Amino acid sequence: MSKKQTSGADALIQSLHEEGVELVFGYPGGAALHIYDALFNQSEVEHILVRHEQGAVHAADGYARSTGKPGVALVTSGPGATNAITGLATAFMDSTPVIVISGQVKSELIGTDSFQETDMIGVSRPIVKHSFLVQRAEDIPEIVKKAFHIATTGRPGPVVIDVPKDLTDPNLTFEFNYPSEINMRSYKPAKVGDPKQIKKAVDLILEAKKPVIYSGGGVIQDDASAELTELAKLTKFPTTNTLMGLGAFPGTDPQFLGMLGMHGTYEANMAMHEADLIIAVGARFDDRITNDPKQFALGAKKIHIDVDPASLSKIIHADVPIAGSAKECLSALINELSKEEIDTNKLEPWLQKITNWREEHGLNHSMLELIPENGKILPQQVIQSLYKETEGKAFITSDVGQHQMFAAQYYFFDKPRQWINSGGLGTMGFGLPSAMGVQFAFPKETVACVTGEGSIQMCIQELSTCFQYGLPIKIINLNNAALGMVKQWQDMQYGGRHSSSTYENSLPDFCALSESYGHVGIKVTKLSELETAMKECISMKDKLVFLDVDVDPDEHVYPMLEAGNAMDYMHLSKDKKTW
Amino acid sequence: MKRVIALLMENQPGALSRVVGLFSQRGYNIETLIVAPTTDPTLSRLTMSTNGDEKIVQQITKQLDKLIDVVTVADLGESDFVETELMLVKLNKSSITGNEIEKFEGKVVFEDSEIINLQFVGEPDKLDKLVKELNKKEVLEIVRSGSLGISSNAKTLTINK
Numbered sequence: 235m236s237k238k239q240t241s242g243a244d245a246l247i248q249s250l251h252e253e254g255v256e257l258v259f260g261y262p263g264g265a266a267l268h269i270y271d272a273l274f275n276q277s278e279v280e281h282i283l284v285r286h287e288q289g290a291v292h293a294a295d296g297y298a299r300s301t302g303k304p305g306v307a308l309v310t311s312g313p314g315a316t317n318a319i320t321g322l323a324t325a326f327m328d329s330t331p332v333i334v335i336s337g338q339v340k341s342e343l344i345g346t347d348s349f350q351e352t353d354m355i356g357v358s359r360p361i362v363k364h365s366f367l368v369q370r371a372e373d374i375p376e377i378v379k380k381a382f383h384i385a386t387t388g389r390p391g392p393v394v395i396d397v398p399k400d401l402t403d404p405n406l407t408f409e410f411n412y413p414s415e416i417n418m419r420s421y422k423p424a425k426v427g428d429p430k431q432i433k434k435a436v437d438l439i440l441e442a443k444k445p446v447i448y449s450g451g452g453v454i455q456d457d458a459s460a461e462l463t464e465l466a467k468l469t470k471f472p473t474t475n476t477l478m479g480l481g482a483f484p485g486t487d488p489q490f491l492g493m494l495g496m497h498g499t500y501e502a503n504m505a506m507h508e509a510d511l512i513i514a515v516g517a518r519f520d521d522r523i524t525n526d527p528k529q530f531a532l533g534a535k536k537i538h539i540d541v542d543p544a545s546l547s548k549i550i551h552a553d554v555p556i557a558g559s560a561k562e563c564l565s566a567l568i569n570e571l572s573k574e575e576i577d578t579n580k581l582e583p584w585l586q587k588i589t590n591w592r593e594e595h596g597l598n599h600s601m602l603e604l605i606p607e608n609g610k611i612l613p614q615q616v617i618q619s620l621y622k623e624t625e626g627k628a629f630i631t632s633d634v635g636q637h638q639m640f641a642a643q644y645y646f647f648d649k650p651r652q653w654i655n656s657g658g659l660g661t662m663g664f665g666l667p668s669a670m671g672v673q674f675a676f677p678k679e680t681v682a683c684v685t686g687e688g689s690i691q692m693c694i695q696e697l698s699t700c701f702q703y704g705l706p707i708k709i710i711n712l713n714n715a716a717l718g719m720v721k722q723w724q725d726m727q728y729g730g731r732h733s734s735s736t737y738e739n740s741l742p743d744f745c746a747l748s749e750s751y752g753h754v755g756i757k758v759t760k761l762s763e764l765e766t767a768m769k770e771c772i773s774m775k776d777k778l779v780f781l782d783v784d785v786d787p788d789e790h791v792y793p794m795l796e797a798g799n800a801m802d803y804m805h806l807s808k809d810k811k812t813w
Numbered sequence: 814m815k816r817v818i819a820l821l822m823e824n825q826p827g828a829l830s831r832v833v834g835l836f837s838q839r840g841y842n843i844e845t846l847i848v849a850p851t852t853d854p855t856l857s858r859l860t861m862s863t864n865g866d867e868k869i870v871q872q873i874t875k876q877l878d879k880l881i882d883v884v885t886v887a888d889l890g891e892s893d894f895v896e897t898e899l900m901l902v903k904l905n906k907s908s909i910t911g912n913e914i915e916k917f918e919g920k921v922v923f924e925d926s927e928i929i930n931l932q933f934v935g936e937p938d939k940l941d942k943l944v945k946e947l948n949k950k951e952v953l954e955i956v957r958s959g960s961l962g963i964s965s966n967a968k969t970l971t972i973n974k
Binding site (some may be wrong): 360 | 822826827831832834838845867871872875876878879881883884945972
C-alpha cells in the first residue's frame with residue numbers, strides 16, 4: 235500500500251495532529267501562507283487568530299500551564315518571529331512546554347537580508363530549550379516529534395521550529411511517515427533519583443526537628459502535587475510554595491505556610507530562616523526566594539530534588555542533591571519513609587513557634603470586614619471578594635506587579651495548574667492572553683485575569699480575539715492609576731520620587747473601551763459596591779466582563795524582604811519592620 | 814584556575830553557536846576553543862580551556878550537558894590528562910639560526926630566501942616561554958591553535974548509549 239504524498243505544510247499540520255494538538259494560536263504572514271492554506275484545508279487542528287504574536291505565545295503558554303499539554307503558536311517570519319520572543323522568554327523562564335512554529339523566508343534567500351527576514355534561530359537561541367531550522371521538507375515529521383519530546387520531558391521548555399517557505403510549497407511533496415518513537419543519543423533526561431541519595435534524605439528527615447518543605451513550579455510541571463501532599467502529611471512537615479508552586483499543596487490546609495520569598499508570608503520566611511532541614515522540590519533557590527544567598531538558612535541542611543542537574547548546588551549548596559523527576563523522587567522517598575517510624579511529636583515546639591509567628595504577623599484573610607478610614611477600596615479586599623464569589627475554584631491568571639502579589643497572597647489555591655502567572659520573566663501583558671489559552675482549554679470554568687491598569691494595556695488588543703471566539707474571561711482590574719510596584723519601590727527606596735510611574739490623567743475609560751470591543755464593563759469606586767459588582771461579574775457566564783475597580787493607590791505589598799540580608803529581614807508595613 | 818573541558822556534540826549547523834552562546838550568556842570565560850569532526854562524521858569534538866573555581870566549572874559542565882546537541886561532556890581536570898598545542902611562527906629568516914631552531918625544538922614548514930615558517934608543538938606553558946624567546950628575534954606573525962586535551966587513563970570520551 236503506497237503512503238499518501240504530502241507537502242511540507244500538510245505534513246506539519248498532520249504531525250501536530252499526531253501529537254494530539256487541537257488548537258494553534260497564531261497570526262498569518264507571507265512566509266507562513268502555505269502553512270495557513272494547509273490549515274484551511276483540514277478540520278483536525280483549529281487555528282485561533284490572535285491580534286499580536288506575543289498574545290499567541292502567551293495563549294499557548296496559558297493552555298500548556300493549565301492542561302499540562304504542550305501549547306502551540308504559529309507565526310510568520312521577521313516581525314512575526316520577533317514579536318513571539320517575549321512569549322518564548324516567558325515560557326523559558328518558567329519552564330513551560332510551548333512550541334513556536336515560525337515561517338522563514340525561502341531557503342535561497344536566507345542570509346540575504348530579504349523582506350521580513352530575521353535569524354529566528356539566532357535571536358531565540360538563549361531563550362529556548364532547543365530549536366530547529368528545517369532544511370528538508372521530508373524532515374518535518376521527525377523534527378515535530380523531537381520538538382514535542384524535548385519540550386515536554388525533563389525540565390520542560392519552549393522549542394522553536396523555523397520553516398523556510400519553499401519547504402512548505404504545495405508542489406513539493408513526499409511520502410508522509412510519522413515516527414512512532416524517537417531516540418536521541420544526546421538527550422536523556424534524568425528520571426529516577428539515586429537510591430543512595432534517597433536513603434540519605436530519609437535519614438535527614440527522621441532527624442529533623444525544625445523542617446520545612448519548600449516546593450516550586452517543578453512539582454506542578456511534573457504533576458507531583460499528590461506525592462508532595464502525601465510526603466507533607468506523612469511527615470507533618472510545614473510546607474511553603476513559591477510563586478510558581480502555588481496550588482501544589484492545598485492553600486487552605488493548616489500545614490500550609492503560604493508563599494515564601496520577596497513577598498512571602500512572615501511565617502514562611504521565618505520558618506525558612508530558622509529551619510534545620512529544608513526539602514526543596516522542583517524549586518531553584520532563585521534570588522526572589524533566598525535574599526542574600528550567603529546569609530540564607532545557615533542552620534539548615536538542604537535536600538534538593540530537581541529534574542535539572544544544573545539547578546542543584548547552583549546557588550545554594552545541596553547537602554543531598556537528588557537529580558530526577560519530582561514525581562519519581564517523591565514516590566521513592568515516601569516509599570522509604572513508610573518503612574520507618576516517624577516521630578512527629580518532636581516537631582511540636584517547632585509547629586507551635588510557626589503558629590505563634592502566624593498569629594503575630596500573618597496575613598489578614600478577613601479584610602472584607604474592614605472599612606478603611608479613607609473610604610478607599612484595598613486591593614486585598616478585591617482579591618478576597620473574588621475568592622469568595624468564585625468559591626476558590628476559578629483559574630486565576632495574572633499580570634505582573636502589586637496585583638500579582640496580592641492575588642498570590644490572598645487567593646487560596648487548592649489545586650495545581652489553577653494559578654497561572656509569569657514568575658520568572660515577570661512579563662506584563664501575560665495575563666489576558668494566557669487567560670484565553672486557559673478558557674479555550676476549559677470553556678465551562680471561570681477564568682479570571684487579575685491585572686492592573688498598567689499590565690492590561692500591554693496586550694489589550696486581545697479583547698478583540700476574546701470577542702471573536704466568545705471567551706467569557708473575567709478581567710479584574712486593580713486600578714490604582716499608577717505602576718504600583720514601581721511606585722512602591724520609589725516610595726521605599728527613592729524618596730517617594732514617582733519617576734514615570736503615573737499617567738497624568740491619560741487612562742482610558744476601561745468600561746467604555748471593553749464595551750467598544752463588544753464586552754461588558756463594570757466600574758467600582760466604593761467598597762460598598764464591591765461585592766455586588768463582583769457577584770454580577772462572575773455570574774455572567776457567557777460574557778467577558780471587565781471589572782474596573784478603583785483601589786487605594788497608596789497601598790503597598792507586605793511583607794517585603796529587605797535586600798542584602800537574610801530571610802528574616804522583612805518590612806511588615808509602612809512603619810513596621812523585623813529589625 | 815585554568816580548566817580544560819572536552820565534549821562531543823552533534824556535527825550539525827548551529828551546535829557550535831549554542832556552546833559558544835552559553836558562555837557569553839552565563840558570563841563564563843573562554844580562553845581557547847578548538848573544534849573538529851571526529852572519526853565518526855556525525856560527531857564533533859570540542860576542547861576548550863576556561864578559568865574558574867570548582868563550583869563554576871561544575872556549573873559550566875552541567876549547563877553544557879543540558880544543551881540538546883551536546884552528547885557528552887568531561888572536565889579533563891577530574892583525572893590526569895595530556896594537554897598540547899600547536900604554534901606556527903613566521904620570522905625574518907636572517908634573525909634565527911639553524912642551531913636556535915633545533916634548541917627550540919621547532920620544525921621548518923616553509924622557507925625561502927627571506928621568510929621562514931616554524932612549527933612548534935607542546936604544552937601551552939612551554940609555548941608561552943618560547944614566545945618570549947622568539948620575540949627577541951624578528952617575528953612577523955604568531956598563530957596558536959589553542960589547547961587540545963585527552964585524558965591519560967583508560968577512560969574515554971564516548972557516547973552514553
